[in-house]
Amino acid sequence: MELTRDLISEYLQLTKPRVVALLVFCAVIGMFLAVPGIPPWRALVFGTLGIWMASGSAAAFNHLIDERIDKLMARTARRPLATGSLTPRQVLVFAVLLGIASMLVLALLVNLLTALLTFGGLIGYALVYTAYLKRATPQNIVIGGLAGAIPPVLGWTAVTGHLHAFALQLCLIIFVWTPPHFWALAIFRRDDYARAQVPMLPVTHGVAYTRWHVLFYTVLLVLVTLLPALTGMSGLIYLGGAVVLDVGFLYYAVRLLNPPDELFPMKVFKYSIVYLMALFAFLLADHWLVEPIVQQGLVLQHLS
Ligand code: HEM
Numbered sequence: 001m002e003l004t005r006d007l008i009s010e011y012l013q014l015t016k017p018r019v020v021a022l023l024v025f026c027a028v029i030g031m032f033l034a035v036p037g038i039p040p041w042r043a044l045v046f047g048t049l050g051i052w053m054a055s056g057s058a059a060a061f062n063h064l065i066d067e068r069i070d071k072l073m074a075r076t077a078r079r080p081l082a083t084g085s086l087t088p089r090q091v092l093v094f095a096v097l098l099g100i101a102s103m104l105v106l107a108l109l110v111n112l113l114t115a116l117l118t119f120g121g122l123i124g125y126a127l128v129y130t131a132y133l134k135r136a137t138p139q140n141i142v143i144g145g146l147a148g149a150i151p152p153v154l155g156w157t158a159v160t161g162h163l164h165a166f167a168l169q170l171c172l173i174i175f176v177w178t179p180p181h182f183w184a185l186a187i188f189r190r191d192d193y194a195r196a197q198v199p200m201l202p203v204t205h206g207v208a209y210t211r212w213h214v215l216f217y218t219v220l221l222v223l224v225t226l227l228p229a230l231t232g233m234s235g236l237i238y239l240g241g242a243v244v245l246d247v248g249f250l251y252y253a254v255r256l257l258n259p260p261d262e263l264f265p266m267k268v269f270k271y272s273i274v275y276l277m278a279l280f281a282f283l284l285a286d287h288w289l290v291e292p293i294v295q296q297g298l299v300l301q302h303l304s
């Protein structure tokens with residue numbers, strides 16, 4: 001019994017459950033923003049399940065491909081492959097089965113476009129980012145970030161069956177958010193990356209250079225997060241929330257140039273996660289709270 005529980009927890013760890021939880025949260029918000037009211041239950045349930053399984057499969061492939069690196073880094077040394085509690089064969093079988101199951105769910109129970117785009121995300125993260133970019137260039141996470149940014153688009157297409165510029169705005173937000181999210185952590189963990197010879201920006205170009213990059217992308221992020229309000233996708237509730245969150249991120253990014261202590265980059269990293277979660281929650285709150293008022297207004301206009 002104890003053994004089974006341990007085994008389940010090892011397999012669960014392969015799916016990077018906390019990262020994937022935020023990815024899926026962003027996808028679900030994409031679903032809600034795509035239509036007025038509650039999206040059809042089929043897209044909601046099977047779309048969420050399929051995107052969750054595909055992301056978990058991509059994460060398991062990442063464990064498999066990164067076994068050597070993960071063993072060398074303190075942050076990842078306790079992962080199932082690094083400790084030997086699972087074999088590469090077990091991880092491969094798990095990743096392939098989860099990937100196939102996700103494609104079947106999405107293609108048969110949601111729609112083909114969502115299945116294809118999700119497959120793109122899976123390949124983008126597991127192969128393009130992990131197997132190639134991560135080892136090849138310090139711009140790895142900028143380009144590879146596209147795979148992690150796609151979930152709101154997947155949510156949107158799961159509900160509507162087609163792409164929309166509004167969904168691409170959400171993708172752009174996560175895309176630009178990824179560099180400050182990751183480089184803040186990479187500054188703190190630079191010795192890990194140096195030991196494993198992974199060419200992350202703080203290792204190849206130094207910490208000072210990376211701090212300025214965090215600030216540059218944070219400024220870009222502030223501008224990009226204004227887009228939903230400027231294009232009429234979202235209203236004042238979103239804008240108010242985004243501005244407050246943006247001021248917070250700018251504060252952290254500027255302070256990172258002269259950090260008060262060694263741990264400060266981790267505070268920036270943690271803030272980035274709260275930031276994205278809250279930003280997407282504001283998108284949903286705005287959509288839900290404003291939409292009935294707009295509809296009521298339209299009805300009143302129609303009656304008068
Ligand atoms: C190429 C893109 C990305 C890179 C390189 C990256 C990198 C990382 C790394 C190295 C960690 C630490 C993980 C750990 O210690 O287990 C992490 C944590 C995290 N990332 Fe990212 N990330 C990326 C994209 C994303 C995206 C798109 C999301 C969600 C939308 C996300 C959400 C999170 C969350 C929630 C955590 C905290 C996990 C925990 O507390 O265990 N990341 N990220």
Ligand SMILES: CC(C)=CCC/C(C)=C/CC/C(C)=C/COP(=O)(O)OP(=O)(O)O
Pocket residue numbers: 016019020023054055056058059062066076118119121122125130147148150151
């Ligand atoms: C289908 C679909 C939408 C796929 C999503 C892919 C996915 C799980 C993206 C998460 C990004 C992430 C955790 C990158 C870190 O990898 P890393 O290897 O740099 O970090 P590590 O050192 O912690 O393994």
